[in-house]
Amino acid sequence: MARPDVKNFDIGAMDALARRDAPAQRLDPRAKLFTTLAFILTVVSFDPYALSALIPFLIYPAVMIGLGDLPVGYLGQKILWASPFAVMLGIFNPFLDHTVVGNLGALEITGGWVSFLSILVRFALTVGAALVLIATTGFNTVCASLAAFGAPRIFVAQLLFLHRYLFVLVQEASRMARARWMRSCTNRGPGIRTAASLLGHLILRALDRAQRIHTAMRCRGFTGQIHVAHRMRIRPADVAFMAGWTIFFLFFRMVNGSMMLGNLLKGLIT
Secondary structure, X not given: OOOOOOOOOOOOXXXXXXXXXXXXXXXXXXXXXXXXXXXXXXXXXXXXXXXXHHHHHHHHHHHHHHHHOOOHHHHHHHHHHHHHHHHHHHOOHHHHOOOEEEEEOOEEEEHHXXXXXXXXXXXXXXXXXXXXXXXXXXXXXXXXXXXXXOOOHHHHHHHHHHHHHHHHHHHHHHHXXXXXXXXXXXXXXXXXXXXXXXXXXXHHHXXXXXXXXXXXXXXXXXXXXXOOOOOOOOOHHHHHHHHHHHHHHXXXXXXXXXXXXXXXXXXXXX
């Protein structure tokens, strides 16, 4: 009988990936953050019916995954866990937009299906880029980069605390689940009443722990300023990284790379 440990909440795995010695991890965090933000803004700027024009943007996360020696399956699993939000966002498009925009043999393709697929592709690209950023930089260093770009100090502190003490919450939930399992000796999940009671006790434990943490931090002179030990320094390679990818994004935002390649191949064949 397996113990009910919360193994699925491997929230420390991304920081472990960021500690690898790979080319992507050695880039300046601010350069990676700027490039990722430029990538996300460019992808979301496409019109709702853009689909083929998004294909060249697969190159950036693919290159970063290779440079960072990141596990593709792990990142894909994270994207799939979050995909229901994108599905719910666009699932009704095929029922609302019946305008025929093309044909696939005898099958008519409507604008609703094209916009739905476009939402899914853009979601996968933007979420994948954000995951690659965290996996090659580390969440704490990303927050420090946000502060370097002028993000409000209280916002950065809240992000850091949310990430840090999510570990504490998961550990508390794991101990409660293990205690229930040892007392029940069954594989059956808790009923509604038991789950509600466990959730209530977890909230009370979290509030009590938060109060103790706040008191301890005040005793140590905490004033709201978070200091990160990682020293950041922009090098020529980082500037070239930002400039090169930004030009790449802007070029394929103005030019449909997939259509251009298709026309080129068609001309070579004919």
